[in-house]
Amino acid sequence: MGLIRQIEERDLRRVSALIQNTLLVSNLPDYDLETIGNLLAAFSPQQLHALTEKRRIYVYEEGGVMLGTIGLEGGRVCNLFVAPDRQGSGVGAELLGFVEQRARLEGYDTITLDSSLTAVSFYERKGYRRTGEQANRSFGRTVTMEKRLLG
Numbered sequence: 001m002g003l004i005r006q007i008e009e010r011d012l013r014r015v016s017a018l019i020q021n022t023l024l025v026s027n028l029p030d031y032d033l034e035t036i037g038n039l040l041a042a043f044s045p046q047q048l049h050a051l052t053e054k055r056r057i058y059v060y061e062e063g064g065v066m067l068g069t070i071g072l073e074g075g076r077v078c079n080l081f082v083a084p085d086r087q088g089s090g091v092g093a094e095l096l097g098f099v100e101q102r103a104r105l106e107g108y109d110t111i112t113l114d115s116s117l118t119a120v121s122f123y124e125r126k127g128y129r130r131t132g133e134q135a136n137r138s139f140g141r142t143v144t145m146e147k148r149l150l151g
């Protein structure tokens with residue numbers, strides 16, 4: 001059984017390594033190398049620390065092993081990554097359900113996100129619908145999605 005908890009200072013290196021490995025294994029097929037390089041830099045331990053100042057970041061840990069991470073900034077889901085060798089075992093769905101519940105408790109009736117091209121069908125399965133597309137010069141194409149949260 002895994003545990004979801006808020007990120008701590010001592011986790012920064014391991015969470016950064018988890019995200020960077022997932023980018024290289026899971027997202028590289030959908031993005032060019034320059035974009036992946038920019039994303040790797042954006043998730044260094046230092047940048048991750050800076051992100052914790054503006055968003056709440058949670059980790060999914062099992063038996064001392066870091067398996068996933070997710071962020072919530074207002075009513076927006078960010079940085080959902082699951083270790084490649086544990087994808088497809090429910091970790092992503094559990095993390096997403098966790099932040100949806102938090103957003104609901106905080107009074108949001110809609111939750112939004114910018115999905116990687118890699119994850120669009122995962123979010124569609126979880127009830128999100130596409131509302132647009134964005135192309136960022138540094139971070140590549142993303143699909144804007146939203147889901148209404150029911151009381």
Ligand SMILES: CC(C)(COP(=O)(O)OP(=O)(O)OC[C@H]1O[C@@H](n2cnc3c(N)ncnc32)[C@H](O)[C@@H]1OP(=O)(O)O)[C@@H](O)C(=O)NCCC(=O)NCCS
Nearest residue numbers: 026081082087088089090091092093115116118119121122
């Ligand atoms: C997208 C991601 C977070 C999903 O996490 P996961 O732990 O593999 O997902 P789960 O095992 O909880 O899967 C939940 C459901 O989505 C489906 N699913 C998972 N990944 C999928 C994908 N890439 N495409 C289509 N369906 C997917 C599963 O089959 C499962 O279906 P079910 O509800 O019918 O059983 C993970 O694959 C990942 O880290 N991807 C790379 C990083 C990324 O792009 N993150 C998103 C940034 S916006």
